[in-house]
Amino acid sequence: MSEENIPSRSNFITEIIDQHLENGRFTNVHTRFPPEPNGYLHIGHAKSICLNFGIARDYGGLTNLRFDDTNPITEEVEYVESIQDDIRWLGFDWEDRLYFASDYFAQMYDYALQLIKLGKAFVCDLNVDELRHYRGTLTEPGKNSPYRERSIEENLDLFQRMKAGEFQEGSHTLRAKIDMASPNLNLRDPVLYRILHAHHHRTGDEWCIYPMYDYAHALSDSIEGITHSICTLEFEDHRPLYDWCLQTLGIFHSQQIEFARLNLTHTVMSKRKLLQLVREGHVSSWNDPRMPTLSGMRRRGYTPEAIRTFADIIGVAKAHSNVDMELLEHVLRDDLNARARRVMVVVEPLKVIIGNYPSDKEETFDVPYFPSSRALDDSPTRQVPFSREIFIERSDFMEEPPSKFYRLAPGREVRLMNAYYITCTDVVKDANGEVVELHCTYDPESRGGMSPDERKVRGTLHWVSARHAINAELRLYDTLFTLPNPFDVPDDGDFMDNINPNSLQVVTDAKLEPVLAEAVVGEFFQFMRQGYFCLDSVDSQAGAPVFNRSISLVDTWAKMQQNR
Protein backbone atom coordinates (compact mmCIF):
# COMPACT_ATOMS: atom_id res chain seq x y z
CA MET A 1 0.00 0.00 0.00
CA SER A 2 1.52 3.31 -1.00
CA GLU A 3 1.75 6.25 1.35
CA GLU A 4 -1.26 8.11 -0.04
CA ASN A 5 -3.38 5.00 0.17
CA ILE A 6 -3.24 4.81 3.92
CA PRO A 7 -6.78 5.36 5.19
CA SER A 8 -7.26 8.89 6.46
CA ARG A 9 -9.30 7.68 9.39
CA SER A 10 -9.55 4.20 10.78
CA ASN A 11 -12.66 2.64 12.23
CA PHE A 12 -14.05 -0.79 12.87
CA ILE A 13 -14.79 -1.25 9.17
CA THR A 14 -11.28 -0.45 8.03
CA GLU A 15 -10.02 -2.84 10.68
CA ILE A 16 -12.09 -5.63 9.15
CA ILE A 17 -10.85 -4.72 5.70
CA ASP A 18 -7.25 -4.68 6.90
CA GLN A 19 -7.74 -8.20 8.24
CA HIS A 20 -9.25 -9.40 4.98
CA LEU A 21 -6.32 -7.97 3.08
CA GLU A 22 -3.85 -9.56 5.47
CA ASN A 23 -5.39 -13.01 5.59
CA GLY A 24 -5.97 -13.07 1.86
CA ARG A 25 -9.75 -13.28 1.87
CA PHE A 26 -9.65 -10.34 -0.55
CA THR A 27 -6.85 -8.75 -2.49
CA ASN A 28 -8.72 -5.60 -3.45
CA VAL A 29 -11.45 -3.35 -2.12
CA HIS A 30 -14.62 -2.71 -4.09
CA THR A 31 -17.63 -1.01 -2.49
CA ARG A 32 -20.99 0.17 -3.71
CA PHE A 33 -23.63 2.73 -2.85
CA PRO A 34 -27.03 1.09 -3.36
CA PRO A 35 -29.90 3.60 -3.12
CA GLU A 36 -33.47 2.62 -3.83
CA PRO A 37 -34.87 5.19 -6.26
CA ASN A 38 -37.95 5.91 -4.19
CA GLY A 39 -37.05 9.28 -2.66
CA TYR A 40 -34.47 11.98 -2.31
CA LEU A 41 -31.07 11.54 -0.72
CA HIS A 42 -30.52 13.09 2.70
CA ILE A 43 -27.56 13.84 4.95
CA GLY A 44 -27.76 10.29 6.31
CA HIS A 45 -27.17 8.95 2.81
CA ALA A 46 -24.26 11.37 2.51
CA LYS A 47 -22.61 9.61 5.44
CA SER A 48 -22.93 6.31 3.60
CA ILE A 49 -21.76 7.78 0.28
CA CYS A 50 -18.69 9.33 1.90
CA LEU A 51 -18.01 6.07 3.73
CA ASN A 52 -18.24 3.85 0.65
CA PHE A 53 -16.42 6.13 -1.77
CA GLY A 54 -13.95 7.18 0.91
CA ILE A 55 -12.95 3.66 1.84
CA ALA A 56 -12.51 2.64 -1.79
CA ARG A 57 -10.38 5.74 -2.40
CA ASP A 58 -8.24 5.07 0.67
CA TYR A 59 -7.56 1.50 -0.41
CA GLY A 60 -7.07 2.29 -4.07
CA GLY A 61 -10.30 0.50 -4.92
CA LEU A 62 -13.52 1.27 -6.74
CA THR A 63 -17.09 2.16 -5.87
CA ASN A 64 -20.15 1.32 -7.95
CA LEU A 65 -23.39 3.24 -7.99
CA ARG A 66 -26.14 0.66 -8.07
CA PHE A 67 -29.80 1.41 -7.91
CA ASP A 68 -31.67 -1.16 -5.89
CA ASP A 69 -34.71 -1.11 -8.13
CA THR A 70 -36.50 -4.31 -7.24
CA ASN A 71 -39.83 -2.78 -6.27
CA PRO A 72 -41.43 -1.16 -9.34
CA ILE A 73 -44.41 0.06 -7.31
CA THR A 74 -42.49 2.69 -5.35
CA GLU A 75 -39.67 3.57 -7.71
CA GLU A 76 -39.44 6.30 -10.32
CA VAL A 77 -36.98 7.71 -12.84
CA GLU A 78 -37.29 11.14 -11.26
CA TYR A 79 -35.47 9.76 -8.26
CA VAL A 80 -32.73 8.04 -10.22
CA GLU A 81 -31.95 11.40 -11.81
CA SER A 82 -31.96 13.39 -8.57
CA ILE A 83 -29.87 10.80 -6.78
CA GLN A 84 -27.17 10.95 -9.42
CA ASP A 85 -27.21 14.75 -9.35
CA ASP A 86 -26.81 14.75 -5.58
CA ILE A 87 -23.92 12.27 -5.54
CA ARG A 88 -22.10 14.16 -8.27
CA TRP A 89 -22.68 17.42 -6.42
CA LEU A 90 -21.29 15.86 -3.25
CA GLY A 91 -18.14 15.27 -5.25
CA PHE A 92 -18.06 11.57 -6.00
CA ASP A 93 -17.60 9.80 -9.30
CA TRP A 94 -18.67 6.26 -10.14
CA GLU A 95 -17.11 6.64 -13.60
CA ASP A 96 -18.65 4.07 -15.92
CA ARG A 97 -19.95 1.88 -13.12
CA LEU A 98 -23.60 2.86 -13.04
CA TYR A 99 -25.65 -0.26 -12.44
CA PHE A 100 -29.19 -1.31 -11.66
CA ALA A 101 -30.26 -4.42 -9.82
CA SER A 102 -32.73 -4.76 -12.68
CA ASP A 103 -29.74 -5.26 -15.01
CA TYR A 104 -29.37 -8.64 -13.36
CA PHE A 105 -32.97 -9.84 -13.40
CA ALA A 106 -32.24 -12.52 -16.02
CA GLN A 107 -29.15 -13.71 -14.20
CA MET A 108 -30.97 -13.75 -10.87
CA TYR A 109 -33.74 -15.76 -12.44
CA ASP A 110 -31.21 -18.35 -13.61
CA TYR A 111 -29.75 -18.51 -10.12
CA ALA A 112 -33.23 -19.04 -8.75
CA LEU A 113 -33.65 -21.97 -11.11
CA GLN A 114 -30.40 -23.37 -9.73
CA LEU A 115 -31.66 -23.00 -6.19
CA ILE A 116 -34.75 -24.99 -7.12
CA LYS A 117 -32.65 -27.68 -8.77
CA LEU A 118 -30.52 -27.83 -5.63
CA GLY A 119 -33.71 -28.45 -3.67
CA LYS A 120 -33.12 -25.19 -1.83
CA ALA A 121 -36.14 -23.27 -3.04
CA PHE A 122 -39.78 -24.01 -3.67
CA VAL A 123 -42.89 -22.39 -5.01
CA CYS A 124 -45.38 -21.69 -2.25
CA ASP A 125 -49.10 -21.13 -2.73
CA LEU A 126 -49.76 -19.62 0.68
CA ASN A 127 -51.21 -16.12 0.61
CA VAL A 128 -49.92 -13.24 2.75
CA ASP A 129 -52.15 -13.94 5.73
CA GLU A 130 -51.48 -17.65 5.68
CA LEU A 131 -47.78 -17.06 5.37
CA ARG A 132 -47.81 -14.75 8.36
CA HIS A 133 -49.61 -17.41 10.32
CA TYR A 134 -47.16 -20.12 9.31
CA ARG A 135 -44.18 -17.96 10.12
CA GLY A 136 -44.70 -18.25 13.88
CA THR A 137 -43.80 -15.53 16.33
CA LEU A 138 -40.68 -14.08 17.90
CA THR A 139 -40.78 -16.74 20.60
CA GLU A 140 -42.46 -19.65 18.81
CA PRO A 141 -41.20 -21.56 15.79
CA GLY A 142 -43.08 -21.48 12.50
CA LYS A 143 -44.61 -24.36 10.58
CA ASN A 144 -43.51 -25.78 7.30
CA SER A 145 -45.53 -24.72 4.29
CA PRO A 146 -47.73 -27.53 2.95
CA TYR A 147 -46.08 -26.86 -0.42
CA ARG A 148 -42.56 -27.22 0.91
CA GLU A 149 -42.03 -30.75 -0.38
CA ARG A 150 -43.04 -30.26 -3.98
CA SER A 151 -40.82 -32.01 -6.48
CA ILE A 152 -38.05 -30.13 -8.22
CA GLU A 153 -39.87 -30.62 -11.54
CA GLU A 154 -43.09 -29.17 -10.21
CA ASN A 155 -41.24 -26.21 -8.68
CA LEU A 156 -39.44 -25.58 -11.96
CA ASP A 157 -42.68 -25.70 -13.87
CA LEU A 158 -44.51 -23.46 -11.41
CA PHE A 159 -41.73 -20.89 -11.21
CA GLN A 160 -41.50 -20.68 -14.99
CA ARG A 161 -45.24 -20.15 -15.14
CA MET A 162 -44.95 -17.45 -12.47
CA LYS A 163 -42.48 -15.71 -14.75
CA ALA A 164 -44.72 -16.27 -17.76
CA GLY A 165 -47.48 -14.32 -16.04
CA GLU A 166 -49.92 -17.17 -15.55
CA PHE A 167 -50.68 -16.27 -11.93
CA GLN A 168 -52.22 -13.42 -10.05
CA GLU A 169 -50.30 -11.21 -7.67
CA GLY A 170 -50.10 -12.77 -4.23
CA SER A 171 -51.03 -16.23 -5.36
CA HIS A 172 -47.53 -17.70 -5.44
CA THR A 173 -44.05 -16.94 -4.17
CA LEU A 174 -40.68 -18.54 -4.54
CA ARG A 175 -39.30 -19.31 -1.10
CA ALA A 176 -35.92 -20.41 0.13
CA LYS A 177 -35.98 -23.73 1.94
CA ILE A 178 -34.04 -23.07 5.12
CA ASP A 179 -35.53 -23.61 8.59
CA MET A 180 -38.98 -22.71 9.85
CA ALA A 181 -37.79 -23.18 13.44
CA SER A 182 -34.89 -20.74 13.18
CA PRO A 183 -34.82 -18.16 15.95
CA ASN A 184 -33.90 -15.70 13.21
CA LEU A 185 -37.18 -14.98 11.44
CA ASN A 186 -35.34 -14.07 8.26
CA LEU A 187 -34.32 -17.69 7.92
CA ARG A 188 -37.86 -19.12 8.18
CA ASP A 189 -38.12 -19.98 4.49
CA PRO A 190 -38.01 -16.35 3.36
CA VAL A 191 -39.70 -15.20 0.18
CA LEU A 192 -37.22 -14.78 -2.67
CA TYR A 193 -39.60 -13.77 -5.47
CA ARG A 194 -43.08 -12.30 -5.54
CA ILE A 195 -45.47 -11.69 -8.41
CA LEU A 196 -45.99 -8.04 -9.29
CA HIS A 197 -47.86 -7.16 -12.45
CA ALA A 198 -46.36 -3.70 -12.43
CA HIS A 199 -44.56 -1.54 -14.96
CA HIS A 200 -40.89 -1.16 -14.09
CA HIS A 201 -39.15 2.11 -14.85
CA ARG A 202 -36.36 0.31 -16.70
CA THR A 203 -37.49 -3.16 -17.67
CA GLY A 204 -41.02 -2.09 -18.58
CA ASP A 205 -43.37 -5.08 -18.69
CA GLU A 206 -40.68 -7.64 -19.32
CA TRP A 207 -41.00 -9.09 -15.84
CA CYS A 208 -43.91 -9.82 -13.56
CA ILE A 209 -41.87 -11.53 -10.89
CA TYR A 210 -39.48 -9.42 -8.86
CA PRO A 211 -36.72 -10.55 -6.48
CA MET A 212 -36.83 -9.54 -2.83
CA TYR A 213 -34.15 -7.33 -1.31
CA ASP A 214 -32.17 -10.03 0.51
CA TYR A 215 -31.83 -12.19 -2.55
CA ALA A 216 -31.32 -9.39 -5.05
CA HIS A 217 -28.82 -7.49 -2.94
CA ALA A 218 -26.61 -10.46 -2.20
CA LEU A 219 -26.55 -11.54 -5.83
CA SER A 220 -25.96 -8.03 -7.15
CA ASP A 221 -23.00 -7.61 -4.81
CA SER A 222 -21.64 -10.96 -5.89
CA ILE A 223 -22.10 -10.32 -9.60
CA GLU A 224 -20.30 -6.99 -9.35
CA GLY A 225 -17.47 -8.43 -7.27
CA ILE A 226 -18.22 -6.16 -4.36
CA THR A 227 -15.81 -7.11 -1.56
CA HIS A 228 -17.38 -5.12 1.23
CA SER A 229 -21.11 -4.48 1.28
CA ILE A 230 -21.65 -1.78 3.85
CA CYS A 231 -25.18 -1.26 5.16
CA THR A 232 -27.02 -0.09 8.24
CA LEU A 233 -27.62 -1.90 11.53
CA GLU A 234 -31.15 -3.12 10.85
CA PHE A 235 -29.75 -5.52 8.27
CA GLU A 236 -27.60 -7.32 10.81
CA ASP A 237 -30.31 -9.97 11.17
CA HIS A 238 -30.34 -10.37 7.42
CA ARG A 239 -26.66 -11.20 7.08
CA PRO A 240 -27.21 -14.95 7.65
CA LEU A 241 -29.64 -14.94 4.73
CA TYR A 242 -27.25 -12.85 2.63
CA ASP A 243 -24.57 -15.42 3.36
CA TRP A 244 -26.94 -18.34 2.74
CA CYS A 245 -27.76 -17.12 -0.78
CA LEU A 246 -24.11 -16.80 -1.79
CA GLN A 247 -22.96 -19.96 -0.05
CA THR A 248 -25.74 -22.14 -1.38
CA LEU A 249 -25.11 -20.92 -4.90
CA GLY A 250 -21.36 -21.18 -4.38
CA ILE A 251 -20.62 -17.83 -5.96
CA PHE A 252 -18.34 -14.89 -5.09
CA HIS A 253 -18.95 -14.07 -1.46
CA SER A 254 -19.04 -10.40 -0.51
CA GLN A 255 -18.75 -9.46 3.15
CA GLN A 256 -21.67 -7.51 4.56
CA ILE A 257 -20.73 -5.05 7.30
CA GLU A 258 -23.27 -3.03 9.27
CA PHE A 259 -22.83 0.43 10.83
CA ALA A 260 -25.11 2.82 12.71
CA ARG A 261 -27.08 5.21 10.56
CA LEU A 262 -26.82 8.94 11.17
CA ASN A 263 -29.32 10.73 13.33
CA LEU A 264 -29.26 14.48 13.73
CA THR A 265 -30.83 16.53 16.50
CA HIS A 266 -33.76 18.83 15.73
CA THR A 267 -34.74 16.99 12.56
CA VAL A 268 -36.02 13.67 11.22
CA MET A 269 -34.26 11.42 8.80
CA SER A 270 -36.62 8.80 7.43
CA LYS A 271 -37.96 9.16 3.91
CA ARG A 272 -41.45 8.50 5.19
CA LYS A 273 -41.36 11.29 7.75
CA LEU A 274 -39.69 13.67 5.35
CA LEU A 275 -42.45 12.90 2.88
CA GLN A 276 -45.01 13.63 5.57
CA LEU A 277 -43.49 17.08 6.12
CA VAL A 278 -43.85 17.78 2.41
CA ARG A 279 -47.37 16.36 2.08
CA GLU A 280 -48.73 18.20 5.09
CA GLY A 281 -47.22 21.45 3.86
CA HIS A 282 -44.83 22.06 6.73
CA VAL A 283 -42.18 22.61 4.11
CA SER A 284 -42.55 23.66 0.49
CA SER A 285 -40.93 20.62 -1.10
CA TRP A 286 -38.18 18.01 -0.87
CA ASN A 287 -35.64 20.74 -1.56
CA ASP A 288 -36.99 23.19 0.99
CA PRO A 289 -33.87 24.68 2.59
CA ARG A 290 -35.00 23.46 5.99
CA MET A 291 -34.97 19.83 4.88
CA PRO A 292 -32.01 17.57 5.69
CA THR A 293 -32.11 16.41 2.07
CA LEU A 294 -29.01 17.04 -0.01
CA SER A 295 -31.07 19.06 -2.48
CA GLY A 296 -32.48 21.15 0.37
CA MET A 297 -29.08 21.66 1.93
CA ARG A 298 -27.58 22.63 -1.41
CA ARG A 299 -30.33 25.20 -1.89
CA ARG A 300 -29.77 26.40 1.64
CA GLY A 301 -26.13 27.11 0.89
CA TYR A 302 -24.34 24.07 2.26
CA THR A 303 -21.17 23.22 0.39
CA PRO A 304 -20.16 19.67 -0.58
CA GLU A 305 -16.90 20.25 1.25
CA ALA A 306 -18.70 21.02 4.50
CA ILE A 307 -20.81 17.89 4.23
CA ARG A 308 -17.80 15.74 3.46
CA THR A 309 -15.93 17.21 6.40
CA PHE A 310 -18.93 16.52 8.59
CA ALA A 311 -19.08 12.90 7.45
CA ASP A 312 -15.41 12.56 8.23
CA ILE A 313 -15.66 14.11 11.68
CA ILE A 314 -18.66 12.17 12.98
CA GLY A 315 -16.87 8.88 12.39
CA VAL A 316 -18.48 5.49 12.03
CA ALA A 317 -19.44 2.97 14.69
CA LYS A 318 -22.13 0.51 15.68
CA ALA A 319 -23.54 2.45 18.60
CA HIS A 320 -26.73 4.40 17.91
CA SER A 321 -25.82 8.04 17.64
CA ASN A 322 -27.62 11.35 17.65
CA VAL A 323 -25.24 13.94 16.33
CA ASP A 324 -25.68 17.50 17.49
CA MET A 325 -26.93 19.82 14.74
CA GLU A 326 -24.44 22.34 16.08
CA LEU A 327 -21.60 20.23 14.75
CA LEU A 328 -23.07 20.34 11.24
CA GLU A 329 -23.52 24.08 11.58
CA HIS A 330 -19.95 24.43 12.80
CA VAL A 331 -18.42 22.77 9.75
CA LEU A 332 -20.58 24.92 7.47
CA ARG A 333 -19.50 28.13 9.20
CA ASP A 334 -15.92 26.99 9.09
CA ASP A 335 -16.05 26.35 5.36
CA LEU A 336 -18.02 29.47 4.50
CA ASN A 337 -15.80 31.63 6.65
CA ALA A 338 -12.92 30.73 4.38
CA ARG A 339 -14.70 31.34 1.09
CA ALA A 340 -17.59 33.81 1.48
CA ARG A 341 -17.23 37.39 0.29
CA ARG A 342 -18.15 39.96 2.91
CA VAL A 343 -20.87 42.44 2.05
CA MET A 344 -23.23 44.72 3.98
CA VAL A 345 -26.94 44.07 4.27
CA VAL A 346 -29.39 45.62 6.70
CA VAL A 347 -31.97 43.05 7.69
CA GLU A 348 -34.25 45.26 9.76
CA PRO A 349 -33.66 48.84 8.61
CA LEU A 350 -33.69 51.95 10.75
CA LYS A 351 -33.10 55.21 8.89
CA VAL A 352 -30.25 57.47 9.95
CA ILE A 353 -29.96 61.04 8.69
CA ILE A 354 -26.49 62.52 8.94
CA GLY A 355 -27.26 66.19 9.50
CA ASN A 356 -23.87 67.65 8.67
CA TYR A 357 -23.40 65.62 5.49
CA PRO A 358 -24.47 67.61 2.41
CA SER A 359 -27.68 66.27 0.93
CA ASP A 360 -26.42 66.42 -2.64
CA LYS A 361 -23.11 64.76 -1.84
CA GLU A 362 -22.22 61.17 -2.69
CA GLU A 363 -18.99 59.28 -2.39
CA THR A 364 -17.94 55.72 -2.80
CA PHE A 365 -15.61 53.61 -0.76
CA ASP A 366 -13.41 50.91 -2.20
CA VAL A 367 -14.04 48.07 0.22
CA PRO A 368 -12.30 44.69 0.27
CA TYR A 369 -14.45 41.58 0.04
CA PHE A 370 -12.17 39.85 2.51
CA PRO A 371 -11.30 42.38 5.22
CA SER A 372 -9.27 39.92 7.26
CA SER A 373 -6.73 39.76 4.46
CA ARG A 374 -6.60 43.56 4.31
CA ALA A 375 -3.06 43.54 5.61
CA LEU A 376 -1.97 41.48 2.68
CA ASP A 377 -3.68 43.99 0.42
CA ASP A 378 -4.67 41.13 -1.84
CA SER A 379 -8.42 41.10 -1.45
CA PRO A 380 -10.69 41.93 -4.37
CA THR A 381 -12.83 44.99 -3.66
CA ARG A 382 -16.10 46.56 -4.67
CA GLN A 383 -17.47 50.10 -4.64
CA VAL A 384 -19.81 50.97 -1.79
CA PRO A 385 -21.77 54.23 -2.12
CA PHE A 386 -22.34 56.55 0.83
CA SER A 387 -24.77 59.44 1.21
CA ARG A 388 -26.62 61.57 3.75
CA GLU A 389 -29.31 59.04 4.51
CA ILE A 390 -28.41 55.50 5.40
CA PHE A 391 -29.97 52.45 6.99
CA ILE A 392 -28.55 50.73 10.01
CA GLU A 393 -29.77 47.65 11.83
CA ARG A 394 -32.66 48.43 14.17
CA SER A 395 -31.05 46.22 16.81
CA ASP A 396 -27.89 48.34 16.64
CA PHE A 397 -29.64 51.20 18.40
CA MET A 398 -31.02 51.35 21.92
CA GLU A 399 -32.43 54.43 23.52
CA GLU A 400 -31.59 53.12 26.95
CA PRO A 401 -28.65 50.82 26.45
CA PRO A 402 -27.84 48.22 29.08
CA SER A 403 -24.26 47.88 30.23
CA LYS A 404 -21.94 46.17 27.77
CA PHE A 405 -24.07 47.42 24.87
CA TYR A 406 -21.57 49.29 22.76
CA ARG A 407 -23.56 50.04 19.67
CA LEU A 408 -25.46 53.26 18.96
CA ALA A 409 -27.41 55.22 21.60
CA PRO A 410 -28.25 58.86 22.18
CA GLY A 411 -25.00 60.83 22.44
CA ARG A 412 -22.89 57.78 21.55
CA GLU A 413 -20.34 57.58 18.79
CA VAL A 414 -19.91 54.46 16.64
CA ARG A 415 -18.04 53.57 13.48
CA LEU A 416 -19.87 52.92 10.24
CA MET A 417 -17.80 50.14 8.80
CA ASN A 418 -15.32 51.46 6.24
CA ALA A 419 -16.99 54.89 6.26
CA TYR A 420 -17.19 57.42 9.09
CA TYR A 421 -17.75 57.81 12.78
CA ILE A 422 -21.21 59.06 13.60
CA THR A 423 -22.72 60.39 16.80
CA CYS A 424 -26.40 60.12 17.60
CA THR A 425 -27.90 63.55 18.32
CA ASP A 426 -31.61 63.01 18.07
CA VAL A 427 -34.21 60.26 18.19
CA VAL A 428 -37.43 60.64 16.21
CA LYS A 429 -40.46 58.61 17.29
CA ASP A 430 -43.93 58.06 15.93
CA ALA A 431 -47.22 58.43 17.83
CA ASN A 432 -46.75 54.99 19.37
CA GLY A 433 -43.39 55.92 20.74
CA GLU A 434 -41.56 53.69 18.30
CA VAL A 435 -38.24 54.92 16.99
CA VAL A 436 -38.60 55.70 13.29
CA GLU A 437 -35.51 57.76 12.54
CA LEU A 438 -32.17 58.78 14.01
CA HIS A 439 -30.38 62.05 13.50
CA CYS A 440 -26.62 61.93 13.67
CA THR A 441 -23.55 63.94 12.85
CA TYR A 442 -20.43 62.55 11.27
CA ASP A 443 -16.77 63.34 11.71
CA PRO A 444 -15.27 64.13 8.28
CA GLU A 445 -11.84 63.39 9.72
CA SER A 446 -12.76 59.75 10.25
CA ARG A 447 -13.14 58.88 6.58
CA GLY A 448 -12.43 55.19 5.99
CA GLY A 449 -13.31 54.34 9.58
CA MET A 450 -10.32 55.65 11.50
CA SER A 451 -9.67 59.07 12.99
CA PRO A 452 -6.32 60.89 13.07
CA ASP A 453 -6.46 61.15 16.87
CA GLU A 454 -6.88 57.38 17.07
CA ARG A 455 -9.63 57.68 19.62
CA LYS A 456 -11.28 54.42 20.55
CA VAL A 457 -14.69 53.68 19.10
CA ARG A 458 -16.04 50.46 20.42
CA GLY A 459 -19.00 49.79 18.15
CA THR A 460 -18.69 49.11 14.44
CA LEU A 461 -21.92 48.91 12.48
CA HIS A 462 -22.78 47.75 8.97
CA TRP A 463 -24.93 50.12 6.93
CA VAL A 464 -26.39 50.73 3.48
CA SER A 465 -26.91 54.04 1.69
CA ALA A 466 -30.66 54.61 1.52
CA ARG A 467 -30.58 56.15 -1.92
CA HIS A 468 -28.56 53.29 -3.39
CA ALA A 469 -29.99 50.35 -1.50
CA ILE A 470 -31.65 47.52 -3.33
CA ASN A 471 -34.51 45.64 -1.74
CA ALA A 472 -34.57 41.94 -1.28
CA GLU A 473 -36.40 39.15 0.44
CA LEU A 474 -34.47 37.26 3.08
CA ARG A 475 -35.41 33.86 4.39
CA LEU A 476 -34.11 33.16 7.86
CA TYR A 477 -34.22 29.56 8.91
CA ASP A 478 -34.34 27.81 12.22
CA THR A 479 -34.49 24.10 13.00
CA LEU A 480 -37.54 22.17 11.82
CA PHE A 481 -38.21 20.87 15.31
CA THR A 482 -38.01 22.64 18.63
CA LEU A 483 -36.60 19.69 20.58
CA PRO A 484 -33.25 17.99 20.02
CA ASN A 485 -35.16 14.74 19.77
CA PRO A 486 -38.50 15.31 17.98
CA PHE A 487 -39.72 11.92 19.22
CA ASP A 488 -39.47 13.01 22.82
CA VAL A 489 -43.23 13.24 23.35
CA PRO A 490 -45.75 12.08 25.94
CA ASP A 491 -47.34 8.68 25.30
CA ASP A 492 -50.27 10.09 23.40
CA GLY A 493 -48.12 12.57 21.50
CA ASP A 494 -46.73 12.65 18.00
CA PHE A 495 -43.38 13.94 16.75
CA MET A 496 -45.29 16.49 14.68
CA ASP A 497 -46.25 18.15 17.95
CA ASN A 498 -42.65 19.28 18.19
CA ILE A 499 -42.53 20.97 14.83
CA ASN A 500 -41.07 24.46 15.05
CA PRO A 501 -43.72 26.98 13.96
CA ASN A 502 -40.96 29.55 13.47
CA SER A 503 -38.58 27.52 11.35
CA LEU A 504 -38.95 30.07 8.57
CA GLN A 505 -38.93 33.83 9.05
CA VAL A 506 -39.38 35.91 5.93
CA VAL A 507 -37.97 39.44 5.77
CA THR A 508 -39.36 41.33 2.80
CA ASP A 509 -37.63 44.69 2.98
CA ALA A 510 -33.99 44.03 3.61
CA LYS A 511 -31.63 46.70 2.28
CA LEU A 512 -28.62 45.51 0.34
CA GLU A 513 -25.60 47.28 -0.98
CA PRO A 514 -25.76 47.65 -4.79
CA VAL A 515 -23.21 44.99 -5.84
CA LEU A 516 -25.59 42.33 -4.63
CA ALA A 517 -27.77 43.00 -7.64
CA GLU A 518 -25.19 41.00 -9.56
CA ALA A 519 -25.25 38.02 -7.21
CA VAL A 520 -25.57 34.67 -8.91
CA VAL A 521 -26.83 31.29 -7.72
CA GLY A 522 -23.92 29.31 -6.35
CA GLU A 523 -22.09 32.28 -4.82
CA PHE A 524 -21.60 32.50 -1.09
CA PHE A 525 -21.78 35.71 0.89
CA GLN A 526 -21.30 36.73 4.44
CA PHE A 527 -23.71 39.50 5.29
CA MET A 528 -21.43 41.04 7.85
CA ARG A 529 -22.44 40.67 11.49
CA GLN A 530 -25.45 38.61 10.35
CA GLY A 531 -24.62 35.33 8.72
CA TYR A 532 -23.91 33.49 5.51
CA PHE A 533 -26.37 33.87 2.68
CA CYS A 534 -26.86 32.68 -0.87
CA LEU A 535 -29.28 33.47 -3.66
CA ASP A 536 -32.28 31.15 -3.68
CA SER A 537 -32.10 28.94 -6.76
CA VAL A 538 -35.85 28.55 -7.05
CA ASP A 539 -37.65 31.74 -6.13
CA SER A 540 -35.11 34.47 -6.79
CA GLN A 541 -35.71 36.63 -9.88
CA ALA A 542 -33.88 39.44 -11.58
CA GLY A 543 -34.99 42.63 -9.86
CA ALA A 544 -36.56 40.68 -7.02
CA PRO A 545 -33.77 38.81 -5.32
CA VAL A 546 -34.40 36.24 -2.61
CA PHE A 547 -31.57 35.23 -0.30
CA ASN A 548 -31.42 32.22 2.01
CA ARG A 549 -29.60 32.42 5.28
CA SER A 550 -27.40 29.33 5.18
CA ILE A 551 -26.36 29.80 8.78
CA SER A 552 -26.14 32.71 11.17
CA LEU A 553 -22.88 33.96 12.59
CA VAL A 554 -22.10 33.00 16.16
CA ASP A 555 -23.74 35.76 18.18
CA THR A 556 -22.01 36.23 21.51
CA TRP A 557 -24.02 39.35 22.31
CA ALA A 558 -27.32 37.52 21.87
CA LYS A 559 -26.04 34.75 24.11
CA MET A 560 -25.06 37.25 26.77
CA GLN A 561 -28.57 38.70 26.65
CA GLN A 562 -30.08 35.23 26.93
CA ASN A 563 -28.01 34.32 29.96
CA ARG A 564 -29.05 37.43 31.87
Add this chain to the structure above:
RNA sequence: UGGGGCAUGGUGCAAUGGCAGCACAGCGGACUUUGAAUCCGUUGAUCCAGGUUCGAAUCCUGGUGCCCCGGCCA
Protein backbone atom coordinates in the same frame (compact mmCIF):
# COMPACT_ATOMS: atom_id res chain seq x y z
C1' U B 1 -32.57 -17.25 28.35
C1' G B 2 -36.81 -16.25 21.17
C1' G B 3 -32.71 -14.13 17.97
C1' G B 4 -29.36 -10.15 16.81
C1' G B 5 -26.73 -5.68 18.38
C1' C B 6 -24.92 -1.55 21.46
C1' A B 7 -23.14 0.89 26.31
C1' U B 8 -16.49 6.17 27.36
C1' G B 9 -17.75 13.91 29.50
C1' G B 10 -23.91 17.32 27.38
C1' U B 11 -23.16 15.21 21.95
C1' G B 12 -20.13 12.30 18.47
C1' C B 13 -15.66 9.56 17.96
C1' A B 14 -10.58 7.54 19.86
C1' A B 15 -7.57 4.68 23.30
C1' U B 16 -7.07 -2.92 20.83
C1' G B 17 -3.79 -5.05 29.07
C1' G B 18 0.29 0.32 30.48
C1' C B 19 -0.59 8.31 32.09
C1' A B 20 -8.60 7.94 29.46
C1' G B 21 -7.60 11.66 24.39
C1' C B 22 -9.85 14.60 20.05
C1' A B 23 -13.89 17.52 17.96
C1' C B 24 -18.45 20.19 18.82
C1' A B 25 -21.10 22.46 22.78
C1' G B 26 -20.16 25.04 27.69
C1' C B 27 -17.31 28.45 30.83
C1' G B 28 -13.24 32.37 31.40
C1' G B 29 -9.80 35.66 29.06
C1' A B 30 -6.86 38.22 24.93
C1' C B 31 -7.41 40.54 20.28
C1' U B 32 -10.82 42.93 17.00
C1' U B 33 -12.93 48.41 11.48
C1' U B 34 -17.66 41.72 11.78
C1' G B 35 -19.87 41.13 19.75
C1' A B 36 -17.56 36.86 13.59
C1' A B 37 -12.95 34.66 12.79
C1' U B 38 -8.31 33.93 15.41
C1' C B 39 -5.46 33.00 19.97
C1' C B 40 -4.96 31.39 25.17
C1' G B 41 -6.99 28.95 29.35
C1' U B 42 -10.71 25.74 31.56
C1' U B 43 -15.16 22.44 33.63
C1' G B 44 -16.72 17.61 32.52
C1' A B 45 -16.71 10.57 31.11
C1' U B 46 -15.34 4.46 31.11
C1' C B 47 -23.66 1.36 32.80
C1' C B 48 -23.45 -1.77 37.62
C1' A B 49 -21.31 -5.82 40.78
C1' G B 50 -17.76 -9.40 41.33
C1' G B 51 -13.23 -11.80 39.35
C1' U B 52 -8.23 -12.41 36.67
C1' U B 53 -3.73 -9.25 36.65
C1' C B 54 1.83 -5.70 39.19
C1' G B 55 -1.76 -3.04 36.20
C1' A B 56 -8.60 -3.44 33.22
C1' A B 57 -12.50 1.24 29.31
C1' U B 58 -10.11 -3.18 27.22
C1' C B 59 -10.05 -10.02 29.45
C1' C B 60 -13.76 -13.45 32.42
C1' U B 61 -18.62 -14.18 35.17
C1' G B 62 -23.26 -12.27 36.47
C1' G B 63 -26.57 -8.26 36.17
C1' U B 64 -28.89 -3.55 34.24
C1' G B 65 -30.40 -0.28 30.35
C1' C B 66 -31.32 0.91 25.23
C1' C B 67 -32.03 -0.42 19.89
C1' C B 68 -33.51 -3.89 15.81
C1' C B 69 -36.44 -8.36 13.93
C1' G B 70 -43.04 -11.52 13.16
C1' G B 71 -43.72 -6.94 4.59
C1' C B 72 -45.01 -10.95 -1.01
C1' C B 73 -40.71 -3.02 1.53
C1' A B 74 -35.65 -1.74 1.31
